[in-house]
Amino acid sequence: MNLAVMLNIIARLLFFESDINVFLLILLIVAGVLGVAYALRVKTINELNRKLEDTVREKTAELMNLNSRLEIMNAAIDAEKEYFRVTFESIEDGVIALDLEGNVILVNKAAENILGIEEEDIKNYQLVALFESMLEDNDKAKSKYFDVSDFDEFISMKNVQMIINAKDQKRKILQVNSSEIKEHDAVQGVVFIFKDKTELVAIENQLAVSQKMESIGQLAAGIAHEINTPLQYVSDNVNFLDHSFYYVMEYTALLKKTLDELDPPESVKKNIEDKEKEYDLEYLKEEVPNALEQTHIGIQRVSRIVLSMKDFAHPGTKEKSYYDLNHGIEVTANITRNKWKYIADLELELDPKLPNVYCSLDQINQVILNMILNSVDAIDEKIKAGLYEKGTIRIKTENREKDVEIVIWDDGIGIKEENMHRVFDPFYTTKEVGKGTGQGLAICHDIIVNKHKGRILINSRYKEGTKFIIRLPNSEGAF
Ligand SMILES: Nc1ncnc2c1ncn2[C@@H]1O[C@H](COP(=O)(O)OP(=O)(O)OP(=O)(O)O)[C@@H](O)[C@H]1O
Ligand SMILES: [Mg+2]
Incomplete structure (x- = not known):
């Protein structure tokens, strides 16, 4: 109520009715006191409200500040995660981490490629079983490294070399290292890092x-x-x-x-x-x-x-140039004479029309040498098996349209069907330790296919013999 209106009412009451006036006066005073009290209370509440609003505004600002800091931290964690992922995936060595139960918890792309198996399948395997299934027979005998009962060996392999038959059917040489994963001094798992050194x-x-x-x-x-x-x-x-x-x-x-x-x-x-x-x-x-x-x-x-x-292996024939392959073959046949003369006849059918071939004669001689030595071993094995007394090696050259062909044939022991796909693998050998290193054909393949853009084909029947066909482009840049 407006102050002027109130005074007006009080004055009118004072002048017209005195008994009632006293009562009304008291009433008025009480009302005034109540009014003042009410006004004071409203003021206090308003002040409190304001304070509350200030506090809420302050806290909201603090929260917003905290939130944006959290967002920044989250972004930093995401960036770190991505950084870790990219780094992890771009490591060329295979990395596999296991927990203490042997479950695979982390696998990178290189591990998948090296083992020839997908991440999901790796995770389905117990890693120990996976490695053991791939180890070479002779490595299996000494596969103490995958003996989990010898935990110390298992978690601390240092540059251990293993030969595996990976799941993509390739024979690979791995160099394996392992170490424990620790958290607050307690071992939580093992990480394997392996390199394909093939x-x-x-x-x-x-x-x-x-x-x-x-x-x-x-x-x-x-x-x-x-x-x-x-x-x-x-x-x-x-x-x-x-x-x-x-x-x-x-x-x-x-x-x-x-x-x-x-x-x-x-x-x-x-x-x-x-x-x-x-x-x-x-x-x-x-x-x-x-x-x-x-x-x-x-x-x-x-x-x-x-x-x-x-x-033979004359330094001058190392560089590529145009060479007479027939001559190279005669030379190689001559220097290996001592190897074959007691157990085999060596027949040469060399095409007189063979053009000179652009090649490193040194390397081609090496291929012919490896092939002759393999034939000698195959014939020797057949003789020892009592299947005959003397074998034959035949080397034939032929000028074809685009290429020249060298065929090296022998009637030795031959290659078993199931081993055919492995003969060019490095280190694959059926010969006793110390006799063969399993490098011969891998080197031949590299020389013919990679270094001369040629082809090398094989045809063999167990107990009957083996034929290698080599085709070389007869001019630079052919094929
Ligand atoms: N002419 C052949 N007849 C039968 N088997 C052969 C013949 N050539 C190669 N092989 C088979 O292929 C395997 C691999 O041959 P490769 O020449 O690569 O190695 P190696 O002869 O065993 O050893 P290295 O040549 O290093 O002394 C041989 O161990 C043998 O089993
Ligand atoms: Mg050989």
Whole structure:
């Protein structure tokens, strides 16, 4: 109520009715006091409201601030997660983490690729069983590393080399490391990190083989040079003796004829006849030329081998150029003669129309050498199995339209159907330890297919024989 209106009412009451006035006055005073109290209360409530609003505004601002900090933190965590994911996925080594029950909890892409199996399938496996199913037989025997009961070994493998047959059917050499995952000093699981070292080992071996070949080549060239000089005068002297013996025989025949014409006394005749018998002149006349002829053939053979030794792995043939493959094959057949001559015949059917081929002759010689040695081993195995006494190796060359073809065939023990797809794998060998390294055909494949853009095909029947067909483009850049 407005103050002026209230005063107006009070004045009117005071002037007109005094008893009632007193009562009304008291009433008015009470009302006034109540009014003032009410007004004061309203004011307090308003103030409290304002304060409350201020506090709410303050707290809201604080909350908003907190919220945006939380959002920033969440974004940072997401970014870190993504960073971890990308890093994890781009590690070229396989990484698999296990919990203490052996369950796979983390697998990266490289692990899938190396083991030839998808993440989901890896997770379905117990890792130990997975690795054990892939280990080579000889590795299985010593698979202590996957013996979980020996926990210390299991969680602390350091550069352990394993050969596995991965689920994509490829034979791989892995280098495995493992270590425990700890949280507040308590072991929570194990992480395996493994590298696929197959190619690296193959390259190292190939390098070692070519270095060996190179040093053999250099050694052979040196020895060949040393042998060549004396061989030359031995050959000249044999020729000289051959001619001289012929002259001496001619001269002796003339002397004998003249003597017969002069008709010397009986005692002289007898003396001469006795000497003829004693020295067996008839025999010498026949056999000395034969002996000299054989010596001559022998010297020619030695000289051919020496020449081949010089030609084989000659440093000059390392670089690619146009080479006569037929000659390379003859050379290789010659230097391996000692390996095959007792157990096999080696037949060459070399196409005289073969064009020179753009290649590294050094490497092609190495391929032919590996193939001949494999054939020798296959024939040897068949002989030892009592299936025959002597085998045959045949090397044929042919000029085809776009390429030249080299066929290396043998009638040795052959390859079992189920092993055919593995023969080019590095380290695959059926030979006893120390005899074969399983590198020969892997190197041949690399030389023909990768280094010369050629092809290599295989055809084999167990107990019957094996045929390798090599096709090389006959000019640079063909295929
Ligand atoms: N001509 C062949 N006849 C039968 N089996 C063969 C023949 N060539 C190769 N093989 C088979 O292929 C496997 C692999 O051959 P590869 O030449 O790569 O290795 P290796 O001969 O065993 O050893 P290395 O050549 O390193 O001494 C051989 O162990 C053998 O089982
Ligand atoms: Mg071999």
